Amino acid sequence: MNQLITELKKEIIYQLNLQDITPESIKDDAPLFGEGLGLDSIDVLELIVLLQKKYGIKVNGAEEGKTVFFSVKSMAEYITAKQQQQQQQ
Amino acid sequence: MKNPVYMLSDSVVTPLGNTIEENMDKLYAKTSAIRPYSHAQMGTLFHSQFSETDTFPTKKDSGAYTKIERLFIYSIEQAVAKLSSTIDQKNVLFVFASTKGNIEYLADPDFDPERLRIGIMADYVARYFNNPNKPVVVSNACISGLQAIQYACQILQHKKYSHVIVSGADCVSEFVLSGFYSFQALSPFPCTPFDKRRAGVSLGEGCGTVILSSQPESDTNIEIRAAVSSNDANHLSGPSRTGEGLVSAIKAVIKEADIQPSEIDVISAHGTATIYNDEMEALAFQTIGVSAAPVYSVKGNIGHTLGAAGIVETIYLANSMHLNKIIPSAGFSETGTSVVLNVVREAVPQKLTIGLKTASGFGGGNAAIILKKQK
C-alpha cells in the first residue's frame, strides 16, 4: 500500500504538471481538491484516464470519481480493492 | 444596430435533410438524426452523421475538395440560388465559422498540412466562388456561428459590401468524439436537452449558410436586431454555475435590440443536454425574467454541430418565425432543471415576432442574437 501511495503521488505530480510540489509534501489523506492540492474537474478526468491506463481500472463517471479521488489514500484503497476483485474473478 | 441587417436567404444541410423544408418538417415531427455507432475502443456512441451516400452534389466539380469543404460549397450554392437578385462577387464578403475544419485529416500523411489551418480552408472555399475578397474566419468554440453573424452585422454597417455570406460547418471526427468521450460528456442515448434523465451531449455534423444584407429583398425578410457576446472568465470547459456570463450577454442583446424581455416570443436555447449547461441556462433565463417564454433546443434532433450550431439554429428559428410555429424540443419529457422552464413539447402554432437565440461554449464564451420579423 505505501509503495502504491508513493507511486501515485509521483504520477499525479507528473500527469497534472504540478509545480513546486514534491511527493513528500502531499499528505496521504489530505484532500486533493479545493483546499488541498487545488485540483479541478479536468484533473479528475485526467486521473480517471491514469487509473485506466496504468492500472486497467475503470471509474464510472465523475460522481464515483469524487469519492475515489478524495485523497491519495482513497485512490490507493480503491485500486487495491479493484485489483483484488479482478484477481478473484 | 444603426442600419438594420436582414436575412435574405438561407440553407441548412444536416443528416435530417438537405433543404430547409425537410429540416423544418422533421423538427416539427421531433425526428432525430442521432444514431448509434460502434467504435472499437469507445464502445457505442450516439451522434448525427451523414451517411456515406450523402454526396453534396455541387454545381462545378468539387472532387479535389474535402468533405467539409464540399459541405460548405453545397450549402452556399443553395443559399445563393434562393436569392431573388443576382450578386456581384466583388461586393460580397464570406464569413466562415468552424471549430475544427479539416481535423479528420490530421493523421493523414498525404494531406496538405496547410489545409488543416481553417483560414486556408476558407480560402479554398471562397476561391471556388471566384470571390476576390479575403474571407473572415471566426473560431470561438461553440459560439463561433453566432459570432460570425455578429461580425457580418457589424461589417454591413460600413456599406463596404452589398452582401455577406455567413457559413458555418463542422464534421464529426474521431478526434472530437474521443475528446468529448474523455470528458465523459457524451450521452449514452440520443441526447435529451433540459430533461430530467439527460446524461450528456450528442455530437452532430452539418452546415448552415445565411446571406445577410442591409437591403432587404422583401418585407418578409427577418431582421437581425442585435448580436453580442460575453465571457464567463470562470472555467475553460465548465459553464458558470450561476449563468452570470449568459445573463450579461442576454441583457446586452436586449438593450441593443431596444426591446423588453417580455416581448420575446420564443427562445432557441443552446441546450446541450449536459447536466451543468442546461441548469446554467435555466438559471440565466430566470434571472432575465424570460423563464416563462417557450424554449427549445434542437440538439436532440441534430446533435451539437459545434461551429455550425449558431448559424443552423438561427436559420431554424427564423424559419419557425416565418411559419408562426414553435419548434418542439426533441427528447424532452420531464423538467430536469431547478428552475421550471416552458420547454416546448409539441409544435405550437403561435404568432412569432421576436426570437432570442443563445449559445455558450468552451473557453467561457456566451453569445446572443435577437431576430425580429418585419411583417
Added chain:
Amino acid sequence: MTYSITRFCRIRRDSVQADSVRIKTNTTEDLQKVEFSELYKHVSMEYPKYFKMDAVSKYGIIAAEHLLRGIDLKAKYTETEIGIVLSNASGSLDTDAEFQKTIQNKVNFFPSPAIFVYTLSNIVMGEICIKHKIKGENMFFLSETIQSELLEGFVSDLFNKNSIRCAVVGWVEYSFGKPDVLLLLVENTEQKNINQIEFTSNQIESLYEL
C-alpha cells in the same frame, strides 16, 4: 472616432539567439530564454495553473501579464466593459497534434482530457479572460497573417456601439516551437499624450514589425 493603444507587448523568437525570445513592451525590452519556467519567473506571478497550459496559452498568459502589469483596469472599467479580440494562423494545431498522439495507437487508446481542452483556437483567450477577469465581448479570428484592418475595424465598431470601453487586442500564434505574439491594450482616452499610439491598422502593423 479613434482610440489609443495605451500599452503593447510583442514576443517573438530572437533572430540571432535561437534559444531566446525577445519581449518588448512600451517601456521595456528583454531577451529571455525560451523555457517556460524562465518566462514565468520573469513576470513574477503566482499562477500554478500556467504549468498545465499548452504552449500558445502560456505565451498568451505571459504576454498579457507584461501588457497589464501594474495597472488596475478594475478601477476604470467594469468587468463587462473590457473586451478581448484575438487572432492567429494555426488555431490550436500544435496541441491538436499532441492530442492525436493519445488516440493514434488503437491498443493504447487513452484520449487525454487535459490536452483536449486546449484543442480549440480560442482557449488561449479563455485563459487570459480567467486570469484578468475580462467578461465583455470576446472574438477569435483565424487568418494566415495578422489582419490589422480586420482587428482595428471590428474592435472600433465595438467601441463605437458602446459595447466596450477597453480591449485587449492582438495576435497569439505558436507553431513549430516559435511564438509570435502581439498584444495591445486599447482604450478610449480623451486626453491625448505623447506616449499614446493611435489605434489604426498602420500602427498595429508597425508594432507587429518590432
